[in-house]
Amino acid sequence: xTYCLGIKIDESIIMLSDSRTSAGVDNISTYSKMxxxxxxxxRQFVLCSAGNLATTQAVIAVLERDIKTKAPVNLLTVVDxxxxxxxxxxxxxxxxxxxxxxxxxFETTFLLAGEILGASNGLYMIYSQGNxxxxxxxxxxxxxxxxxxxxxxxxxxxxxxxxxxxAVLCGLVSMDATIRSxxxxxxxxxxxxxxxxxxxxxxxxxxxxxxxxxxxxxxTWNKLMEEAVGQLQPLVWPIEG
Amino acid sequence: xTYCLGIKIDESIIMLSDSRTSAGVDNISTYSKMxxxxxxxxRQFVLCSAGNLATTQAVIAVLERDIKTKAPVNLLTVVDxxxxxxxxxxxxxxxxxxxxxxxxxFETTFLLAGEILGASNGLYMIYSQGNxxxxxxxxxxxxxxxxxxxxxxxxxxxxxxxxxxxAVLCGLVSMDATIRSxxxxxxxxxxxxxxxxxxxxxxxxxxxxxxxxxxxxxxTWNKLMEEAVGQLQPLVWPIEG
Numbered sequence: 091x092t093y094c095l096g097i098k099i100d101e102s103i104i105m106l107s108d109s110r111t112s113a114g115v116d117n118i119s120t121y122s123k124m125x126x127x128x129x130x131x132x133r134q135f136v137l138c139s140a141g142n143l144a145t146t147q148a149v150i151a152v153l154e155r156d157i158k159t160k161a162p163v164n165l166l167t168v169v170d171x172x173x174x175x176x177x178x179x180x181x182x183x184x185x186x187x188x189x190x191x192x193x194x195x196f197e198t199t200f201l202l203a204g205e206i207l208g209a210s211n212g213l214y215m216i217y218s219q220g221n222x223x224x225x226x227x228x229x230x231x232x233x234x235x236x237x238x239x240x241x242x243x244x245x246x247x248x249x250x251x252x253x254x255x256x257a258v259l260c261g262l263v264s265m266d267a268t269i270r271s272x273x274x275x276x277x278x279x280x281x282x283x284x285x286x287x288x289x290x291x292x293x294x295x296x297x298x299x300x301x302x303x304x305x306x307x308x309x310t311w312n313k314l315m316e317e318a319v320g321q322l323q324p325l326v327w328p329i330e331g
Numbered sequence: 332x333t334y335c336l337g338i339k340i341d342e343s344i345i346m347l348s349d350s351r352t353s354a355g356v357d358n359i360s361t362y363s364k365m366x367x368x369x370x371x372x373x374r375q376f377v378l379c380s381a382g383n384l385a386t387t388q389a390v391i392a393v394l395e396r397d398i399k400t401k402a403p404v405n406l407l408t409v410v411d412x413x414x415x416x417x418x419x420x421x422x423x424x425x426x427x428x429x430x431x432x433x434x435x436x437f438e439t440t441f442l443l444a445g446e447i448l449g450a451s452n453g454l455y456m457i458y459s460q461g462n463x464x465x466x467x468x469x470x471x472x473x474x475x476x477x478x479x480x481x482x483x484x485x486x487x488x489x490x491x492x493x494x495x496x497x498a499v500l501c502g503l504v505s506m507d508a509t510i511r512s513x514x515x516x517x518x519x520x521x522x523x524x525x526x527x528x529x530x531x532x533x534x535x536x537x538x539x540x541x542x543x544x545x546x547x548x549x550x551t552w553n554k555l556m557e558e559a560v561g562q563l564q565p566l567v568w569p570i571e572g
Contacts, residue, residue, distance in 0.1 A: 238479030238480050238512070239479050239480070239482060239483050240483075241480060241512045242480050242481075242483070242484075242508035242509075242511065242512050243483075243556065245511055245512050246511070246552075246553050246556045246557070247556055247557055247560055255565040255566070256560060256561070256565075258565070258566050259560050259563045259565065259566070260560060262566065263560065263563075267483035268483075270483065270486055270487070271479070271482045271483050271486050281566070293568045293569075295566065295568060295569070303564075303566065303567065306564065307563060307564070310562070310563060310564070311487075311559070311563065312487050314559040314562060314563075315484065315487045315488055315559070316487070316488055318552070318555040318556070318559060319488055319497060319500050319501060319504065320497070321551070321555060322500045322504075322548060322551060322552065322555075323544075323547065323548070323551070324496040324497075324499070324500065325496070325499050325500070325503065325522070325536065325544065326544065327534045327536060328534075328536070
């Protein structure tokens with residue numbers, strides 16, 4: 091499995107992805123699931139994927155080939171994030187069919203974050219069927235892959251008005267909860283922040299398995315959870331007969 | 332869907348269940364998913380179910396009929412929790428086949444907690460295939476139904492040495508996370524505590540949708556999560572070029 095998460099707040103878009111690939115429990119490997127395309131001052135894209143690895147690699151190859159061959163529609167010609175999502179969705183459907191005839195095991199879902207000069211920045215989820223949705227103001231995040239373990243913290247804390255630092259922390263806690271509860275999601279964790287309006291490649295970090303910051307974050311969060319439960323009022327039971 | 336949770340700590344076993352039943356989003360109803368059988372001083376059982384409602388009701392009817400008709404094996408004759416689980420698993424498989432011929436949509440999974448005079452108390456998960464597992468010291472909880480949202484808090488906090496009050500709080504936070512993130516799990520929440528060695532029916536509460544304690548718990552927990560994120564060290568980025 092995989093867990094990728096995008097959070098769109100007023101000042102930026104944060105993207106996080108894990109790096110574990112599994113085909114059965116005895117065939118586990120590490121692949122990056124995050125791709126960054128940048129033309130500073132012009133356009134920025136961050137793409138994350140969850141699903142079939144062959145399909146994902148085929149889609150990435152076509153996106154890059156379309157740029158090189160100057161295809162009529164490619165990441166350098168699309169005029170807004172909506173058109174970028176439409177294009178990637180179309181490539182994804184074609185890749186699923188071309189090599190395999192299609193079918194659920196060959197599906198891939200994408201998260202796309204980015205900004206193009208002259209248009210709004212945006213965070214989109216592109217389904218394996220090629221259609222797509224944008225994040226909303228009410229729910230400022232989108233998830234793909236193993237989404238459930240990391241959802242409660244986002245539902246409780248994530249808001250469009252957060253600072254970027256806080257949104258990154260929400261994302262890392264959500265990722266850590268997933269890694270802890272599910273073996274098929276694992277480090278390194280990749281994080282990118284695209285600052286709204288900057289049109290720069292943004293901040294990027296890869297947090298490896300032995301990363302000290304992540305280890306401290308995990309220990310601190312566990313301690314805070316232990317303490318938080320201790321601060322709750324115990325359930326008051328009816329008087330026993 | 333459903334979310335039921337059992338936590339076995341040194342001093343007791345805590346059982347929690349939601350009450351939402353759905354057959355499609357426009358056919359939502361409320362059914363208790365917790366059954367309690369008690370012969371004070373002799374034997375105590377708490378049974379929770381997740382799965383097909385017709386199968387569940389059939390199993391409960393057979394368990395009660397077997398007691399009335401004094402069947403050779405019934406909840407009043409089994410000598411330990413292992414045999415109780417075996418018996419319920421057998422009844423479940425028979426009920427799935429009898430009315431339907433079997434098949435995944437007719438499956439039901441059970442959590443069984445209890446204690447019988449002369450034997451150890453126990454917490455078991457009975458699969459739809461009739462086989463079953465006990466909780467372990469390392470992982471002192473078992474879940475059925477929509478288990479993922481409520482798992483991270485248990486993985487971080489649940490331990491066999493907890494007090495009963497603390498285990499109940501862990502369970503309620505886990506249940507609340509699930510209710511908040513998933514529409515198919517909903518109140519009332521039922522909670523039972525079976526104190527180890529007491530052989531009494533134990534404490535029981537049904538927390539309705541408008542329950543003030545649960546509302547306060549939710550507000551307090553949200554506030555504690557907001558504060559906890561604020562106490563984390565922000566990610567340190569490499570110096571930007």
